[in-house]
Amino acid sequence: MLLIICAWPRAPATLGGPITETPAPEVRVGFGGVVKIGVPVPVHVVIPPLPFAGGAELIVDAPALGPQVGRVVASRVIPFQAVPGAARAFDIPVVVNDSRRPLAVIVAINGREVLRREISIPPERVSDRLLVALSDEQAGLASLRRPPLGVVTSYITGDTLPRRWQEYGAVDLLVIRDLEAAALGRTQQEALLTWVRLGGRLLLIARPGSRLAALDSILPAAAGEAHAVDSLSTLSLRYGGAFPPGPYPLVALQPRPGTRVIAQDKVPLIVSRREGAGKVTIWAFDPWLPSYLEWGGRLRLWDETIGAGAPAAVDPDALAEQLPASTPLDPLAHAAVGGAIVLYIAALMWCVRRWPTRAGAALGLVIVAFGVAGFALLADLTRARSAALIEATVLQPAEGTGVARATTVASVAVPYGGRYRVTAPPAVFATPVAPASDLKAVLTADGTVLTGTLRAGEAPRALLAVSAASIVVSAWLSADNRRLTIDLGSLRLQDAELRWHDRLVVLGDLPPGRSVMEISADAWAAAANDGRTRSEFSSHLRDGIFRGPTGDAILNGTTPVLDGELQWPAPVFVLDGARAPGRRLTILLAPLDRR
Amino acid sequence: MRNPVLRGDLRARGRSRRLWLLTLIFLGVTGALVFLGLPPELDRFAQSQASSLYVAVLWVEVVLVTYGASACLIQEIAIEGEKSALDLVFAPFSPATIVAGKSASSLTTIVCWLAVAAPLLVLTTVIRQVPWRWVALSLATIAVVAWGVGQFGLLYDIVFETEFSRTLAHWGTLLIIFIGTAALPPLLRAFNPIAAATAAAGGAPPLAPLGVYAALGAACAVGAYVRLRALPPA
Numbered sequence: 093m094l095l096i097i098c099a100w101p102r103a104p105a106t107l108g109g110p111i112t113e114t115p116a117p118e119v120r121v122g123f124g125g126v127v128k129i130g131v132p133v134p135v136h137v138v139i140p141p142l143p144f145a146g147g148a149e150l151i152v153d154a155p156a157l158g159p160q161v162g163r164v165v166a167s168r169v170i171p172f173q174a175v176p177g178a179a180r181a182f183d184i185p186v187v188v189n190d191s192r193r194p195l196a197v198i199v200a201i202n203g204r205e206v207l208r209r210e211i212s213i214p215p216e217r218v219s220d221r222l223l224v225a226l227s228d229e230q231a232g233l234a235s236l237r238r239p240p241l242g243v244v245t246s247y248i249t250g251d252t253l254p255r256r257w258q259e260y261g262a263v264d265l266l267v268i269r270d271l272e273a274a275a276l277g278r279t280q281q282e283a284l285l286t287w288v289r290l291g292g293r294l295l296l297i298a299r300p301g302s303r304l305a306a307l308d309s310i311l312p313a314a315a316g317e318a319h320a321v322d323s324l325s326t327l328s329l330r331y332g333g334a335f336p337p338g339p340y341p342l343v344a345l346q347p348r349p350g351t352r353v354i355a356q357d358k359v360p361l362i363v364s365r366r367e368g369a370g371k372v373t374i375w376a377f378d379p380w381l382p383s384y385l386e387w388g389g390r391l392r393l394w395d396e397t398i399g400a401g402a403p404a405a406v407d408p409d410a411l412a413e414q415l416p417a418s419t420p421l422d423p424l425a426h427a428a429v430g431g432a433i434v435l436y437i438a439a440l441m442w443c444v445r446r447w448p449t450r451a452g453a454a455l456g457l458v459i460v461a462f463g464v465a466g467f468a469l470l471a472d473l474t475r476a477r478s479a480a481l482i483e484a485t486v487l488q489p490a491e492g493t494g495v496a497r498a499t500t501v502a503s504v505a506v507p508y509g510g511r512y513r514v515t516a517p518p519a520v521f522a523t524p525v526a527p528a529s530d531l532k533a534v535l536t537a538d539g540t541v542l543t544g545t546l547r548a549g550e551a552p553r554a555l556l557a558v559s560a561a562s563i564v565v566s567a568w569l570s571a572d573n574r575r576l577t578i579d580l581g582s583l584r585l586q587d588a589e590l591r592w593h594d595r596l597v598v599l600g601d602l603p604p605g606r607s608v609m610e611i612s613a614d615a616w617a618a619a620a621n622d623g624r625t626r627s628e629f630s631s632h633l634r635d636g637i638f639r640g641p642t643g644d645a646i647l648n649g650t651t652p653v654l655d656g657e658l659q660w661p662a663p664v665f666v667l668d669g670a671r672a673p674g675r676r677l678t679i680l681l682a683p684l685d686r687r
Numbered sequence: 688m689r690n691p692v693l694r695g696d697l698r699a700r701g702r703s704r705r706l707w708l709l710t711l712i713f714l715g716v717t718g719a720l721v722f723l724g725l726p727p728e729l730d731r732f733a734q735s736q737a738s739s740l741y742v743a744v745l746w747v748e749v750v751l752v753t754y755g756a757s758a759c760l761i762q763e764i765a766i767e768g769e770k771s772a773l774d775l776v777f778a779p780f781s782p783a784t785i786v787a788g789k790s791a792s793s794l795t796t797i798v799c800w801l802a803v804a805a806p807l808l809v810l811t812t813v814i815r816q817v818p819w820r821w822v823a824l825s826l827a828t829i830a831v832v833a834w835g836v837g838q839f840g841l842l843y844d845i846v847f848e849t850e851f852s853r854t855l856a857h858w859g860t861l862l863i864i865f866i867g868t869a870a871l872p873p874l875l876r877a878f879n880p881i882a883a884a885t886a887a888a889g890g891a892p893p894l895a896p897l898g899v900y901a902a903l904g905a906a907c908a909v910g911a912y913v914r915l916r917a918l919p920p921a
Binding site: 426429430434440444449452456460463466467468471474475510511548 | 701702715803807813815816
């Protein structure tokens with residue numbers, strides 16, 4: 093009987109759960125529930141009408157594997173004002189680092205937890221390669237999951253597309269087949285365009301009469317009317333496999349200049365074009381149709397379209413390792429403290445010695461009171477002058493688009509320990525480089541506020557921000573690699589150099605505007621022996637870029653890369669209450685075009 | 688301040704050059720420690736990172752103040768114009784007045800020392816964002832421990848007739864309290880004044896040590912009173 097009583101399931105209220113009977117929030121994680129580890133994914137939360145009012149917080153606790161001992165949970169918070177009886181919906185980007193534990197979505201009002209839902213992510217919903225399709229027919233791509241592709245496919249609708257371009261980080265290929273133009277909001281359009289320009293891959297399935305004015309600027313071809321061909325031998329020759337007997341329905345495509353076309357008897361089948369660092373492709377045929385689903389070469393075509401992933405970006409961990417580990421104490425603050433101590437002791441002891449009376453004792457008390465107030469102020473000042481933020485940004489422009497991927501790594505040092513508060517602008521995705529439980533990211537209208545605590549003597553906390561920056565910089569090499577043209581617009585580049593594999597060419601400081609240089613064959617020197625005298629910070633940072641895990645991918649491309657220190661006006665992170673100047677460096681990292 | 692012994696002691700201590708010098712040394716040592724401990728890197732001196740230099744300042748304070756309090760009462764640091772408890776027996780003061788006055792003057796001196804060093808402690812605690820409650824708890828702990836140990840000085844001043852035996856007993860007691868208790872099993876090590884100050888510095892009230900040192904101080908005062916009463920009247 094005792095065993096039955098002990099084993100009897102108890103009501104949720106007695107389990108220490110939420111104290112309300114309000115239904116749990118509706119939560120949508122990732123793309124149709126599929127996530128990629130370590131990159132931001134969208135989380136959409138609909139909070140049901142609540143009977144409470146007051147200051148509320150939506151908290152998403154994502155489990156993570158971090159350097160800290162014990163279970164690490166990375167918290168992202170959206171504060172809002174709860175109104176009784178009103179439902180609320182929120183989008184919040186979250187990085188899932190450990191899918192073995194559930195993601196917790198919590199609603200707290202006036203500091204009290206009122207709703208909680210835990211979302212488990214099954215292993216089959218975690219993917220290294222993710223294809224996201226907007227299609228009314230939610231079947232037909234299951235075979236991509238099998239080796240050698242190993243691609244997880246997820247079907248979504250247009251209204252669930254991310255509103256921040258950074259949330260596409262998990263997506264290797266976005267396929268648009270059925271999309272109502274009206275379903276796509278302006279922020280979603282901008283996010284999609286930015287993602288493509290900064291390295292995303294987009295595939296459009298041409299449908300008769302489909303019009304996507306929002307994406308017109310990046311489309312490599314215009315779609316026309318439906319027609320059919322009797323043979324698709326070009327595709328069979330290129331990708332293998334035999335097609336079932338025709339005819340094969342197609343949509344007429346009118347390729348735009350500068351595109352790559354695969355045609356069957358001058359009828360375009362596949363048209364593609366590079367858009368910045370990304371790629372946009374249109375297929376004239378519908379791969380969901382039976383004749384294409386039965387084609388044996390389709391997996392090779394999908395594999396080629398998905399590609400090898402996003403272009404090589406700098407590794408935040410490698411950059412963070414290069415940031416200075418400590419901030420030296422300001423000598424002025426040191427001297428001020430020493431002087432104040434001497435002055436205090438001298439004044440007090442002189443007063444006590446000079447007037448050994450009750451009045452002297454009272455004056456001594458006044459000196460002590462002033463001492464307490466003065467030393468408290470001095471301590472605050474010294475503390476503020478020691479807390480500092482060091483920030484390094486790497487800008488990777490997407491050729492011809494006027495936009496660059498900005499990867500910023502910052503370190504917050506609070507040498508005496510205590511709380512810190514760092515703010516990043518609203519369009520930036522900001523997060524700690526290494527997940528930490530003692531750091532909270534609050535998403536407000538003014539930006540992302542990262543707050544945490546560092547113990548005295550603890551190493552600085554490294555933060556990461558990923559954003560898109562408007563920048564008009566272009567650089568290209570002549571076909572024979574002898575003539576370099578760089579257009580920096582209004583910017584100035586210091587300590588510029590060309591790097592390719594293990595060789596480099598020193599270019600020096602480059603003025604704003606267009607520069608044309610002749611690069612002779614013997615100008616290339618071994619990168620290890622450059623003997624340069626640039627700043628230590630700059631040297632370390634470039635080491636982090638080129639010797640980090642992604643360094644080989646950056647250096648071993650088909651063309652050299654241009655790098656240098658850029659005079660960039662605005663900081664990304666701002667540390668509240670810091671009076672130390674801090675340090676900031678921006679590195680331009682531009683792969684050269686060949687013209 | 689109706690106690691004539693307390694009034695007389697405070698007047699003598701306020702004018703004493705020797706006590707002034709002792710206070711100057713105390714402030715100088717504390718100030719030097721605060722200044723030299725300013726670079727934040729020095730906080731890494733402890734493996735745990737939990738301690739910091741503000742705890743070291745408290746250690747110095749508990750040692751200096753405790754020694755100073757007991758040394759003044761036992762006449763090891765002879766204050767000009769201050770009479771010992773035995774000398775006061777020959778004055779028209781009751782033993783209770785003498786013991787209460789001596790105890791109160793010792794406590795007042797302790798509080799004064801802690802007060803004059805408070806700005807230096809504020810500098811090192813505010814800079815490290817140590818909660819005020821912890822600082823106040825630490826100062827209270829030091830005051831109680833110093834007063835309790837100081838009362839040994841009052842008792843020894845009455846019990847031991849020769850200066851040598853007084854000094855020997857005083858230093859023996861200090862060694863037992865500061866070093867002997869450190870060698871006790873972990874549970875009893877909390878009675879070490881430095882361990883008690885460290886606990887208070889971390890926000891944990893060292894109730895047992897505080898109770899023991901307050902009780903020891905009270906017992907010594909009672910012992911001093913009994914001994915004074917047993918002396919033949921002048």
